[in-house]
Amino acid sequence: MEKRTVAKHRRQTNTAARAAAATTALAAGAALIAPAAASAAEVRVPNTPVTVQVPGIENVPGIAAIPGIDAWIPSLSGVSAEGDIRNxxxxxxxxxxxxxVPGFSDFIANVERQVLPAQPAQVAQTYAAPVAAPASAPAPQPSVGERIVSIAQSKIGSPYVYGAAGPDAFDCSGFTSWVYSQVGKSIPRTSQAQASAGQQVALSDIQPGDIVVYYSGASHVAIYAGNGQIIDALNSGIPVGYRDMYMMPIYSVVRF
Structure with a gap:
């Protein structure tokens, strides 16, 4: 009887020892696991019961500044949202x-597209040879007729003096002969001689610079200025100036 009691006591003692050893081992294991678990944060997929522990995510500097992050990491709710979002x-x-974490990478990518400015695209540098400015076309030179008219215009206002041939006073043929001499053309001095020596031109073909001869005796001459006007030294008391070409009867038109 005593032997059976002792054996039973020994079995109870061994059982208790084994239980104590198992408890010690579990505690030691828990101590090893605890630090890793403490550094992880719960990432919860919004509107689902799915959660995943991600070590170190709470310690990311500026993570609270990521828009909408508190919906995925509830522990960040109310945390000051400051920091560099890109980093x-x-x-x-x-x-x-x-x-x-299901959908978390897509969430981060979407925030990145919406919040961060797009990086400027690299533009290939190409060299373009400078384009030489087109040479300006030379200004057209005035025709002889245009030069004749311009010289005649320069004497507008000069007085009429019978027998004068310039450069400060003129009669009608003195005026036309002086103007022509300024462009290198030597023409007869009198109106009748000018009417005879010049090339006859039809009135319909008249051009600026031509000489208009008036009256049947060719007693008056003038320089055609264009647009139905002449410049002439008309008579005493009337200075050189513009007049209507039809104010007197036209006898002929000549060109030198």
Missing amino acids: AINSVKALPGVNS
Whole structure:
């Protein structure tokens, strides 16, 4: 009887010892696991019961500044939202374990597109040879007729003096002969001689610079200025000036 009691006591003692050893081992294991678990944060997929522990995610500098992050990491709700969003996003993307959270990578990518400015595209530098400015076309030179009219215009206002041939006073043929001499053309001095020596031109073909001869005796001459006008030294008391070409009867038109 005593032997059976002792054996039973020994079995109870061994059982208690084994239980104590198992408890000690579990405690030691828990102590090893605890630090890792303490550094992880719960990432919860919004509107689902799915949660994943991601070590180190709460310690990312500036993570609270990522818009909408508190919907995925509830523990960040109310945390001051300051920091560099770009660096925070890059740090979060580099954490091991974030890819195991369903939809989290898409969420981060969407925030990145909406919040961060797009990087400027690299534009290839191309060299374009400078284009030489087109040479300006030379100004057209005035015709002889235009030069004749311009010289005649320069004497508008000069007085009429019978027998004068310039440069300060003129009669009608003195005026036409002086103007022509300024362009290198020597023509007869009198109106009748000018009417006879010049090339006859039809009135319909008249051009600026031509000489208009008036009256049947060719007693008056003038320089055609264009637009139905002449410039002439008309008579005493009337200075050189513009007049209507039809104010007197036209006898002929000549060109030198």
